[in-house]
Amino acid sequence: MFEMFPTWFWIFFTSMIPWWESRYAIPFAMLHFHWDWWQALPFAVIGNMLPIPFIILFFHLVEKWLRNFEIWSRFMDWLFAKTRKRADSKIRKYEYIGLIFFVAIPLPFTGAWTGALIAYLFDLKFTKSLITIFIGVLIAASIMIALTLIFGNIFGYSFEQ
Numbered sequence: 001m002f003e004m005f006p007t008w009f010w011i012f013f014t015s016m017i018p019w020w021e022s023r024y025a026i027p028f029a030m031l032h033f034h035w036d037w038w039q040a041l042p043f044a045v046i047g048n049m050l051p052i053p054f055i056i057l058f059f060h061l062v063e064k065w066l067r068n069f070e071i072w073s074r075f076m077d078w079l080f081a082k083t084r085k086r087a088d089s090k091i092r093k094y095e096y097i098g099l100i101f102f103v104a105i106p107l108p109f110t111g112a113w114t115g116a117l118i119a120y121l122f123d124l125k126f127t128k129s130l131i132t133i134f135i136g137v138l139i140a141a142s143i144m145i146a147l148t149l150i151f152g153n154i155f156g157y158s159f160e161q
Helices: 007-014 021-032 037-049 052-066 070-094 096-104 112-121 126-154
Strands: none
Touching: 007 021, 007 037, 021 037, 021 112, 021 126, 037 052, 037 126, 052 070, 052 112, 052 126, 070 096, 070 112, 096 112, 096 126, 112 126
């Protein structure tokens, strides 16, 4: 399956998947494809950031259309409530700094996609949100690179190509 496309494509493409993003695409590239972190980082970060401006700018159109379908409407109600609950106090108090940390924490239901959803839900400014999310993505990627290298060395994994 992986031979069908070049390795860089897998790294780039998987980093666009919500909740997987660059924070897991980079360790995957390091462990599965034996890439160095500095080789995977640009592909993963660019792939991770590619959908973000479109989410911030156009999600209101997607939401409006999906609200025509009961199952999607209920899903968005659940997702928006969950996102607001997790982010409300942080975003209201710290705004963009809170958004950076929300995106930077490499845990499920955080990351660039959720950060873009937060920017949309809290009506944050586009350019500041984009820069903030980018910084958060870089921090999350750095954390995951460090963890992969540390635990890889602890468990005797060779990162040699």
